[in-house]
Amino acid sequence: MRKRLAYPLGWVLVSFFALSFAATSAYAQRPGPTRDVAGTVADVDGQPVANATVAVTGGTATTTTAADGTFKLKVPQTNLTLDVTAEGFTARQVTLLAAKTALSLQLTLVKPPAPAPAATRTVGGVVLDGNGK
Numbered sequence: 001m002r003k004r005l006a007y008p009l010g011w012v013l014v015s016f017f018a019l020s021f022a023a024t025s026a027y028a029q030r031p032g033p034t035r036d037v038a039g040t041v042a043d044v045d046g047q048p049v050a051n052a053t054v055a056v057t058g059g060t061a062t063t064t065t066a067a068d069g070t071f072k073l074k075v076p077q078t079n080l081t082l083d084v085t086a087e088g089f090t091a092r093q094v095t096l097l098a099a100k101t102a103l104s105l106q107l108t109l110v111k112p113p114a115p116a117p118a119a120t121r122t123v124g125g126v127v128l129d130g131n132g133k
Helices: 009-028
Strands: 034-043 053-056 062-064 070-076 080-085 092-096 102-109 121-123 126-128
Touching (some): 062 070, 070 080, 092 102
Antiparallel strands (some): 121 126
Protein backbone atom coordinates (compact mmCIF):
# COMPACT_ATOMS: atom_id res chain seq x y z
CA MET A 1 0.00 0.00 0.00
CA ARG A 2 1.20 3.52 -0.83
CA LYS A 3 2.02 6.07 1.79
CA ARG A 4 0.15 9.38 1.57
CA LEU A 5 2.28 12.49 1.50
CA ALA A 6 1.85 14.94 4.35
CA TYR A 7 1.20 17.69 1.80
CA PRO A 8 -0.56 16.48 -1.30
CA LEU A 9 0.99 17.66 -4.54
CA GLY A 10 -2.12 19.68 -5.44
CA TRP A 11 -1.79 21.90 -2.37
CA VAL A 12 1.88 22.43 -3.04
CA LEU A 13 1.14 23.62 -6.59
CA VAL A 14 -1.70 25.89 -5.46
CA SER A 15 0.54 27.43 -2.79
CA PHE A 16 3.35 27.92 -5.30
CA PHE A 17 1.12 29.73 -7.81
CA ALA A 18 -0.50 31.86 -5.09
CA LEU A 19 2.88 33.01 -3.80
CA SER A 20 4.14 33.65 -7.33
CA PHE A 21 1.10 35.82 -8.11
CA ALA A 22 1.46 37.78 -4.85
CA ALA A 23 5.16 38.43 -5.47
CA THR A 24 4.53 39.55 -9.06
CA SER A 25 1.73 41.90 -7.97
CA ALA A 26 3.88 43.45 -5.26
CA TYR A 27 6.75 43.98 -7.71
CA ALA A 28 4.46 45.57 -10.31
CA GLN A 29 3.17 48.13 -7.78
CA ARG A 30 6.61 49.40 -6.82
CA PRO A 31 7.01 53.07 -7.59
CA GLY A 32 9.46 53.90 -10.35
CA PRO A 33 12.51 56.09 -9.93
CA THR A 34 11.95 59.57 -8.53
CA ARG A 35 13.76 62.89 -8.62
CA ASP A 36 13.79 65.96 -6.42
CA VAL A 37 12.39 69.25 -7.63
CA ALA A 38 13.08 72.39 -5.61
CA GLY A 39 12.36 75.99 -6.39
CA THR A 40 10.99 79.37 -5.48
CA VAL A 41 7.64 80.90 -6.34
CA ALA A 42 7.55 84.70 -6.53
CA ASP A 43 5.34 87.44 -7.95
CA VAL A 44 6.39 89.75 -10.83
CA ASP A 45 8.06 92.11 -8.34
CA GLY A 46 10.25 89.29 -7.02
CA GLN A 47 8.38 89.01 -3.72
CA PRO A 48 7.98 85.41 -2.46
CA VAL A 49 4.51 83.86 -2.66
CA ALA A 50 3.78 81.94 0.55
CA ASN A 51 1.29 79.04 0.65
CA ALA A 52 1.25 78.54 -3.12
CA THR A 53 0.37 74.97 -4.08
CA VAL A 54 2.77 73.02 -6.31
CA ALA A 55 1.28 69.71 -7.52
CA VAL A 56 1.89 67.08 -10.18
CA THR A 57 -0.95 67.10 -12.70
CA GLY A 58 -2.90 63.85 -12.35
CA GLY A 59 -0.59 62.62 -9.59
CA THR A 60 -0.46 62.53 -5.83
CA ALA A 61 2.72 64.53 -5.19
CA THR A 62 1.85 67.98 -3.84
CA THR A 63 3.33 70.58 -1.51
CA THR A 64 2.92 74.21 -0.48
CA THR A 65 5.52 76.95 -0.48
CA ALA A 66 7.07 78.23 2.74
CA ALA A 67 6.92 81.87 3.84
CA ASP A 68 10.00 82.59 1.70
CA GLY A 69 8.32 81.04 -1.39
CA THR A 70 10.53 77.93 -1.48
CA PHE A 71 9.31 74.38 -2.08
CA LYS A 72 10.69 70.84 -2.39
CA LEU A 73 8.87 67.99 -4.06
CA LYS A 74 9.74 64.38 -4.94
CA VAL A 75 8.25 63.50 -8.34
CA PRO A 76 8.39 60.53 -10.76
CA GLN A 77 11.29 60.37 -13.23
CA THR A 78 8.94 60.82 -16.20
CA ASN A 79 7.72 63.68 -18.34
CA LEU A 80 5.17 65.53 -16.22
CA THR A 81 3.45 68.84 -15.63
CA LEU A 82 3.44 70.83 -12.40
CA ASP A 83 0.43 72.98 -11.51
CA VAL A 84 1.33 76.07 -9.50
CA THR A 85 -1.59 77.91 -7.91
CA ALA A 86 -1.96 80.66 -5.30
CA GLU A 87 -4.88 82.75 -4.15
CA GLY A 88 -4.99 86.05 -6.02
CA PHE A 89 -2.71 84.87 -8.84
CA THR A 90 -3.23 83.31 -12.26
CA ALA A 91 -2.48 79.55 -12.18
CA ARG A 92 0.59 78.37 -14.06
CA GLN A 93 1.66 75.03 -15.53
CA VAL A 94 5.30 73.99 -15.99
CA THR A 95 6.35 70.95 -18.04
CA LEU A 96 9.30 68.91 -16.76
CA LEU A 97 11.11 66.45 -19.01
CA ALA A 98 12.27 63.05 -17.77
CA ALA A 99 15.89 63.71 -18.81
CA LYS A 100 16.42 66.10 -15.89
CA THR A 101 17.24 64.20 -12.70
CA ALA A 102 17.16 67.15 -10.29
CA LEU A 103 15.66 70.55 -10.92
CA SER A 104 15.77 73.99 -9.39
CA LEU A 105 12.96 76.21 -10.63
CA GLN A 106 12.28 79.92 -10.37
CA LEU A 107 8.56 80.41 -11.01
CA THR A 108 6.80 83.76 -11.39
CA LEU A 109 3.07 84.14 -10.82
CA VAL A 110 1.11 87.10 -12.14
CA LYS A 111 -2.06 88.65 -10.81
CA PRO A 112 -5.05 88.48 -13.15
CA PRO A 113 -6.02 91.75 -14.82
CA ALA A 114 -8.48 93.92 -12.90
CA PRO A 115 -11.99 93.93 -14.33
CA ALA A 116 -12.83 96.98 -16.43
CA PRO A 117 -14.93 99.54 -14.59
CA ALA A 118 -18.57 99.66 -15.56
CA ALA A 119 -19.44 102.42 -18.01
CA THR A 120 -21.31 105.35 -16.49
CA ARG A 121 -23.40 108.00 -18.13
CA THR A 122 -25.36 111.02 -17.03
CA VAL A 123 -29.00 111.41 -18.01
CA GLY A 124 -30.86 114.51 -16.83
CA GLY A 125 -28.33 115.09 -14.04
CA VAL A 126 -28.57 111.50 -12.79
CA VAL A 127 -25.48 109.29 -13.04
CA LEU A 128 -26.30 105.79 -14.33
CA ASP A 129 -23.92 102.82 -14.13
CA GLY A 130 -23.55 100.20 -16.84
CA ASN A 131 -26.72 98.43 -15.62
CA GLY A 132 -28.93 101.50 -16.20
CA LYS A 133 -29.42 102.19 -12.46
